[in-house]
Amino acid sequence: MPSKLIYNDQQYTLDADKTLLENLESQAVSVEFHCRDGHCGACRSMLVSGDVTYSSFPMAYLKEGEILLCCSKSEKNITIKSL
Amino acid sequence: MAYTTFSTLSNDAMKEPMFFGNPVNVARYDQQKFEVFEKLIEKQLSFFWRPEEIDVSRDRIDFLNLPDHEQHIFISNLKYQTLLDSIQGRSPNVALLPIVSLPELETWIETWSFSETIHSRSYTHILRNLFTDPNEVFEDIVNNDEIQKRAVDISFYYDELIHAVQFMQLHGFAQTDIKYVNIQGETEALTLRDIKKKLYLCICSTNALEAIRFYVSFACSFAFAERDLLEGNAKIIKLIARDEALHLNSTQQMLNLWADGKDDPEMAEIAIECFAEGKAIFLKAAEQEKEWAQYLFKDGSMIGLNEEILCQYVEYIANQRMQAIGYEAPFKVKSNPIPWINHWLVSDNVQVAPQEAEISSYLVGQINSTVDSEDLSTFEL
Numbered sequence: 001m002p003s004k005l006i007y008n009d010q011q012y013t014l015d016a017d018k019t020l021l022e023n024l025e026s027q028a029v030s031v032e033f034h035c036r037d038g039h040c041g042a043c044r045s046m047l048v049s050g051d052v053t054y055s056s057f058p059m060a061y062l063k064e065g066e067i068l069l070c071c072s073k074s075e076k077n078i079t080i081k082s083l
Numbered sequence: 084m085a086y087t088t089f090s091t092l093s094n095d096a097m098k099e100p101m102f103f104g105n106p107v108n109v110a111r112y113d114q115q116k117f118e119v120f121e122k123l124i125e126k127q128l129s130f131f132w133r134p135e136e137i138d139v140s141r142d143r144i145d146f147l148n149l150p151d152h153e154q155h156i157f158i159s160n161l162k163y164q165t166l167l168d169s170i171q172g173r174s175p176n177v178a179l180l181p182i183v184s185l186p187e188l189e190t191w192i193e194t195w196s197f198s199e200t201i202h203s204r205s206y207t208h209i210l211r212n213l214f215t216d217p218n219e220v221f222e223d224i225v226n227n228d229e230i231q232k233r234a235v236d237i238s239f240y241y242d243e244l245i246h247a248v249q250f251m252q253l254h255g256f257a258q259t260d261i262k263y264v265n266i267q268g269e270t271e272a273l274t275l276r277d278i279k280k281k282l283y284l285c286i287c288s289t290n291a292l293e294a295i296r297f298y299v300s301f302a303c304s305f306a307f308a309e310r311d312l313l314e315g316n317a318k319i320i321k322l323i324a325r326d327e328a329l330h331l332n333s334t335q336q337m338l339n340l341w342a343d344g345k346d347d348p349e350m351a352e353i354a355i356e357c358f359a360e361g362k363a364i365f366l367k368a369a370e371q372e373k374e375w376a377q378y379l380f381k382d383g384s385m386i387g388l389n390e391e392i393l394c395q396y397v398e399y400i401a402n403q404r405m406q407a408i409g410y411e412a413p414f415k416v417k418s419n420p421i422p423w424i425n426h427w428l429v430s431d432n433v434q435v436a437p438q439e440a441e442i443s444s445y446l447v448g449q450i451n452s453t454v455d456s457e458d459l460s461t462f463e464l
Binding site: 030032033034035036037039040041042044057059060061063083 | 336407
């Protein structure tokens with residue numbers, strides 16, 4: 001069974017090879033982004049449950065519980081919401 | 084408190100605050116108190132570019148074909164960008180290097196400011212191509228009232244900090260013999276905490292400059308390129324925008340590290356104390372940018388962008404940037420009024436694919452292929 005990505009209470013499928021941002025975009029969810037490289041912070045979101053791994057160093061300042069969607073991936077079910 | 088270029092005091096940079104600790108002595112990068120500044124240096128170095136790499140020759144034709152009111156928008160925007168980078172090319176160095184205490188942050192400040200000088204050089208590159216003599220454009224930057232209004236506000240916080248730091252370094256804090264007269268000519272009791280407040284407000288103002296003011300100007304540059312006009316200029320602005328994302332990140336880092344108590348504990352207190360003043364700096368910057376939008380579009384709008392849309396974008400980007408440093412979003416606007424701008428702000432596809440845009444370098448030879456004897460009438464040997 002494919003993993004789930006829950007964003008703002010809506011359920012989507014999760015492709016572990018894609019970043020969370022790409023996952024949302026491929027399912028027609030428009031999410032704010034600028035650099036797509038982890039340094040501008042435009043895609044900061046809240047991690048409600050689950051874990052992320054970063055494909056590149058997340059340079060933008062993250063407060064407790066915040067993640068960057070553009071450079072993170074997840075292999076298991078994950079719940080996030082916009083700030 | 085005098086500055087020393089190489090302190091012989093054996094100190095542990097890992098225990099220093101970002102600013103106002105011991106001066107940096109050994110420039111070592113094997114360890115960092117705040118790793119992010121090292122990452123920023125590496126990223127900024129990997130972004131290195133030179134204005135001459137981008138061919139802007141096609142832009143001249145586009146520019147000459149613009150109606151007067153669009154020429155006004157384009158040139159005024161470029162003047163404003165020139166002003167912003169004139170300030171940023173020197174101010175972080177002059178204001179922050181004398182007080183910095185971490186080697187990675189010191190080098191970041193130098194790397195940051197250096198990249199701003201590349202931006203300044205690229206405006207000259209663009210203007211040289213548009214005008215035979217760009218002198219008039221440059222001269223207007225210090226004569227134009229609308230630009231002046233902004234310049235004063237932006238440079239004020241830097242100047243205040245620089246002035247106070249210079250006094251401290253010459254005279255220390257015992258103001259028994261010599262009183263501190265601030266930049267407005269008023270006597271002021273100066274303590275280290277007072278200077279730290281000036282630093283806090285200066286970083287707020289710098290962040291407002293790089294995170295809000297710059298993006299309003301980017302929107303105008305990219306709006307032309309969305310119509311396939313002035314694409315050489317847009318390619319340069321795209322490179323500039325890529326750098327600015329790093330710069331605004333660094334000032335957000337400083338403000339957040341202070342506010343979250345991860346750096347100097349006194350700065351955490353100051354972040355609370357100056358919360359309202361900091362907010363006012365951002366709101367004023369947003370207000371000024373809206374006035375600027377009014378000036379830009381005074382003679383008419385352009386396709387894809389007008390005063391109203393640009394003002395909405397000011398509010399939208401101000402919301403985003405203020406939230407990033409712990410303020411509540413002050414404006415109602417929820418969605419980006421110009422979503423197309425995001426595609427210009429992506430950092431890893433700065434190289435535009437040939438099928439997506441006219442490659443300006445292919446057009447060099449066709450700038451003016453019809454020449455008749457009239458064109459050579461002023462030519463003398």
